[in-house]
Amino acid sequence: MQFRTVVDIPVSDVRIDHATRMMLFGSCFSENMGRKLLQSKFRVDVNPFGILYNPLSVSAAMQRLLSAKPFSEADLVFGNGMYHSLMHHGHFSAPDRDICLQNISERFERAAENIRQTDLFLITFGSAWAYRWKENGEIAGNCHKFPADTFLRLRLSVDGITEEWRRLITALTAICPTVKLLFTVSPVRHREEGAHGNQIGKSVLHLAIDNLQHLFPENVRYFPAYEVMMDELRDYRFYDDDMMHPSPLATDYIWQLFGKTFFPAATEKINDEWSRIRKAMEHHPLRSGTEAHRAFARDTLRKLECFAQKHPGISCDGEIRRWMADNPALPL
Numbered sequence: 001m002q003f004r005t006v007v008d009i010p011v012s013d014v015r016i017d018h019a020t021r022m023m024l025f026g027s028c029f030s031e032n033m034g035r036k037l038l039q040s041k042f043r044v045d046v047n048p049f050g051i052l053y054n055p056l057s058v059s060a061a062m063q064r065l066l067s068a069k070p071f072s073e074a075d076l077v078f079g080n081g082m083y084h085s086l087m088h089h090g091h092f093s094a095p096d097r098d099i100c101l102q103n104i105s106e107r108f109e110r111a112a113e114n115i116r117q118t119d120l121f122l123i124t125f126g127s128a129w130a131y132r133w134k135e136n137g138e139i140a141g142n143c144h145k146f147p148a149d150t151f152l153r154l155r156l157s158v159d160g161i162t163e164e165w166r167r168l169i170t171a172l173t174a175i176c177p178t179v180k181l182l183f184t185v186s187p188v189r190h191r192e193e194g195a196h197g198n199q200i201g202k203s204v205l206h207l208a209i210d211n212l213q214h215l216f217p218e219n220v221r222y223f224p225a226y227e228v229m230m231d232e233l234r235d236y237r238f239y240d241d242d243m244m245h246p247s248p249l250a251t252d253y254i255w256q257l258f259g260k261t262f263f264p265a266a267t268e269k270i271n272d273e274w275s276r277i278r279k280a281m282e283h284h285p286l287r288s289g290t291e292a293h294r295a296f297a298r299d300t301l302r303k304l305e306c307f308a309q310k311h312p313g314i315s316c317d318g319e320i321r322r323w324m325a326d327n328p329a330l331p332l
Contacts, residue, residue, distance in 0.1 A: 005231045007224055009261050014120070014180050014221055016262040018042055018270060018314050021119045023111070025058045027051060027126030027186040028245065029225060034122075036255045039278065040271045041314045045118075048111030049141060050089020053126035053186075055161045055208065057141035059168050061087060064108075065115045066171060071104045073097060079146050086133055086140040093144065116175055124225075126186040128156045128204035129193055155201065161208035162215075169216050182221045182262075183209045187229030189244050202226065223261065225254050270311060277303050281323060297327040 016022070022037065022044040024030040034046030049061040064087070076083045076097060083100035084093045092107070094100040131140045131151040143151060172179050185205045190198050206226075213220045229238070229246055236243060238250040246254070259268060280300045285293045301323055308316040324330050 007227050007231055009224060009228075009257055012221060012261050014182065014262060015264050015267075016042070016120065017264060017267045018311070021114070021117055022122060023048075023114060023118045023120075024122045024124075025049075025052065025061060026122075026124030026184075027053050028188060029126075029184060029186040030122060030124040032246070032251045033124075033255065033258065036251075036258075041274055041316075045111055045114045047089075048107050049087055050091055052089070052141045053190075054128065054130040054139065054141075054156060055125050055205070056130060056139045056156060056164055057087065058123060058125070059164050060139065061141065062115070062121075062168060063171075065112045066175075068112045071101060071108060073101065075104075076100060077144075077146075079144060082144070084142075084144040086138055086142065086144070089142050090144055118179065119176075120180045120182060121172075122182045122184070124184045124186050125205040125209070126188065127190050127193065127198075128161070128201035129190070129197070130154055130156055155197075156204060158204050158207045158211065161204070162211040165208070165212055166215055169212065169219065173216070173219055179219060180221060181212075181216075181219055182223055183212070184223045185209070185226040187226045187246055191244060223258065225258075228254055228257060270314075273307060274314075277307060281319065294327075294329060297323075297330055301327075301330055 018041060020043065022042065024034045024037075024044060024046045026047070028051050030047055031051060034044060037044045038046065048065070052058050052061060071085065075085055075087070077086060078084075078097075082093045082095050083097045084090070085100070085104055088104060092100060092103045094103060131143050131153055132138070133140050134150055134152055140151065169181060172181070185202060189195075190201070193201055209220075209222055213222060229250065233246070233250050233253065238247050238253075239245065240247050259271065263271070277300070280296075280303070283296075285296070287293065301320070304316055304320050304323060308314070308320065
């Protein structure tokens with residue numbers, strides 16, 4: 001007997017390995033997947049503008065990177081004792097204007113270098129609801145707790161999102177004709193939109209992505225993270241304490257499905273090998289300094305060095321240095 005509805009996800013023709021250069025943009029689901037990819041030693045740049053929810057803000061961020069136009073003081077706004085960029089998440093904000101601009105610029109410069117060499121973009125749309133800054137008409141990526149009357153709240157249209165991304169994907173494919181864009185819809189529900197408003201917003205996102213798949217059949221793919229969460233993992237035990245975000249268990253499950261969909265067998269094998277090493281490095285001994293712990297440290301260093309030699313395209317220099325620093329008696 002089958003007690004749940006399983007979402008059938010065919011193996012994709014898009015294959016991701018440790019040589020694939022990736023950039024992730026969008027909601028906190030992109031952050032979760034990005035963290036998994038980074039832990040598994042993939043070449044990935046995650047949300048250089050921070051978490052962004054609506055498709056127009058994601059597009060604006062990517063277009064700004066493609067133009068490489070730096071940010072200046074004119075791009076900042078001041079409120080609640082902090083300087084902010086409406087295009088960025090709040091973790092770039094600071095009470096000092098120069099520090100805020102420095103936070104933005106350092107991250108922007110790295111990402112602007114990466115975007116033109118990217119093989120695959122993983123884009124997560126979170127919400128079709130957006131907020132337009134009344135002062136200049138800009139769609140805000142983050143409202144930074146400014147008063148509600150400084151924004152005009154609106155729901156983006158399917159056609160509007162489609163046209164915005166048609167132009168962007170056309171620009172990306174002009175740079176690299178084989179570039180892939182892998183879209184997902186965030187499974188996180190937005191409580192402030194209400195149950196009905198959230199469903200309408202998610203429907204808009206799904207329809208827009210479907211349009212893009214038809215417009216760019218060689219470049220655009222979809223991964224059904226939303227459907228897995230809503231159908232397979234519909235029980236509240238798969239949600240975090242806020243009953244809105246997926247729990248760590250749900251994130252792990254979706255990550256496993258992602259791997260089965262996009263990773264070749266050789267990549268899965270590397271992931272398993274690295275996972276065992278990473279877990280060993282995260283182990284906290286009850287009694288450091290004992291012979292047993294020294295033997296464990298030597299064995300872990302040996303595995304690190306063997307992994308680095310076997311996979312020269314995957315840099316382990318940072319992990320080796322950190323392990324040596326944490327275990328000063330090495331090498332023994």
